[in-house]
Amino acid sequence: MSQKLKVGVLGATGMVGQRFISLLENHPWFEVVTLAASPRSAGKTYEEAVGGRWKMTTPMPEAVKNIVVMNVNEVEKVASGVDFVFSAVDMSKDEIKAIEEAYAKTETPVVSNNSAHRWTPDVPMVVPEINPEHFEVIKFQKERLGTTRGFVAVKPNCSIQSYAPVLTAWKEFEPYEVVATTYQAISGAGKTFKDWPEMVENIIPYIGGEEEKSEQEPLRLWGNIEDGVIKKAASPVITCQCIRVPVLNGHTAAVFVKFKKQPTKEQLIEKLVNFKGLPQELELPSAPKQFIQYLEEDNRPQVTADVDFENGMGVSVGRLREDTVYDYKFVGLSHNTVRGAAGGAVLCAELLKAQGYIQAK
Numbered sequence: 001m002s003q004k005l006k007v008g009v010l011g012a013t014g015m016v017g018q019r020f021i022s023l024l025e026n027h028p029w030f031e032v033v034t035l036a037a038s039p040r041s042a043g044k045t046y047e048e049a050v051g052g053r054w055k056m057t058t059p060m061p062e063a064v065k066n067i068v069v070m071n072v073n074e075v076e077k078v079a080s081g082v083d084f085v086f087s088a089v090d091m092s093k094d095e096i097k098a099i100e101e102a103y104a105k106t107e108t109p110v111v112s113n114n115s116a117h118r119w120t121p122d123v124p125m126v127v128p129e130i131n132p133e134h135f136e137v138i139k140f141q142k143e144r145l146g147t148t149r150g151f152v153a154v155k156p157n158c159s160i161q162s163y164a165p166v167l168t169a170w171k172e173f174e175p176y177e178v179v180a181t182t183y184q185a186i187s188g189a190g191k192t193f194k195d196w197p198e199m200v201e202n203i204i205p206y207i208g209g210e211e212e213k214s215e216q217e218p219l220r221l222w223g224n225i226e227d228g229v230i231k232k233a234a235s236p237v238i239t240c241q242c243i244r245v246p247v248l249n250g251h252t253a254a255v256f257v258k259f260k261k262q263p264t265k266e267q268l269i270e271k272l273v274n275f276k277g278l279p280q281e282l283e284l285p286s287a288p289k290q291f292i293q294y295l296e297e298d299n300r301p302q303v304t305a306d307v308d309f310e311n312g313m314g315v316s317v318g319r320l321r322e323d324t325v326y327d328y329k330f331v332g333l334s335h336n337t338v339r340g341a342a343g344g345a346v347l348c349a350e351l352l353k354a355q356g357y358i359q360a361k
């Protein structure tokens with residue numbers, strides 16, 4: 001009998017759901033046994049429900065093709081066959097909040113890619129290399145939900161992963177003012193060029209809700225648990241513009257930073273390449289060995305050359321140089337649907353398992 005934990009994917013037919021399924025193929029700890037989506041897909045095999053919508057470059061795993069898709073709204077039924085679920089459903093924010101808590105109340109942990117619970121005070125929002133200690137707030141959440149093993153944990157927005165890890169690595173130099181412009185891939189909207197032909201050779205200077213998330217979510221990562229809730233950090237202040245660009249996968253960020261304590265360029269690079277966290281110490285299955293790479297060439301990082309660094313779980317940084325208005329400026333790149341979405345959530349689940357928060361039911 002399999003010793004792997006049994007996993008369900010909510011929103012399994014969508015772009016992020018498909019990424020979960022691809023990343024979990026042959027996972028050493030987790031086995032996908034249940035797939036759920038909207039009532040439109042329920043009752044069909046996964047292969048039928050996805051039809052021509054498979055968006056990954058690797059083929060659909062054989063093991064999921066004949067799984068009959070369940071209705072996400074049938075919470076007890078879906079939860080009964082799994083140890084925990086990944087959530088990537090696209091519903092209204094209130095519906096997602098309610099349904100994720102409903103799963104938690106069936107004593108099924110929920111590791112979510114959605115934004116709905118990112119500011120729920122007792123829900124941890126975690127990048128495992130940055131703030132793994134925020135999982136400690138789960139005990140207060142369980143008290144509120146009245147559960148013993150069920151809870152919701154989330155990962156942050158994809159846009160921040162190209163610069164928040166970098167600023168974290170530079171924490172001791174006390175960055176206090178940050179200006180970032182993100183150049184975001186179309187897969188971040190769940191789209192390919194086939195679904196969104198208007199994006200070919202185009203730029204759209206607006207992504208709904210993205211600038212506020214890009215400015216505020218890093219502060220929550222750097223916050224502390226106080227009185228059973230996460231209190232966000234007050235600094236650095238971040239201002240951001242988010243631009244949709246004709247790229248399939250990979251969010252690039254061009255960033256300016258002011259520091260209270262003046263570092264040299266060599267010190268900054270040294271902090272980046274030596275930055276490690278619990279995933280590296282514990283050698284979690286999806287952890288990148290090198291979390292942040294620094295590229296010396298003036299024309300890097302480039303999306304096509306660097307987006308898959310460390311299987312899409314690493315962050316690439318380049319063009320670090322002194323600035324005439326700010327202290328330094330740099331360019332960062334990360335994979336938005338791997339590190340920024342499904343891969344980031346899988347790494348959270350691996351850490352939650354390693355720390356005993358997720359166990360077989």
Ligand SMILES: NC(=O)c1ccc[n+]([C@@H]2O[C@H](COP(=O)([O-])OP(=O)(O)OC[C@H]3O[C@@H](n4cnc5c(N)ncnc54)[C@H](OP(=O)(O)O)[C@@H]3O)[C@@H](O)[C@H]2O)c1
Binds near residue numbers: 040115158
């Ligand atoms: N794409 C990214 O990089 C990214 C990054 C971070 C966060 N997110 C968030 O992750 C979520 C999923 O994004 P996505 O890009 O994967 O979206 P998507 O491709 O549109 O997939 C949406 C999924 O939700 C299901 N769904 C839609 N309406 C539903 C309903 N009323 N009841 C139950 N299930 C329903 C769909 O099932 P059917 O196939 O049956 O319709 C599908 O499985 C969204 O909340 C999005 O904001 C996405």
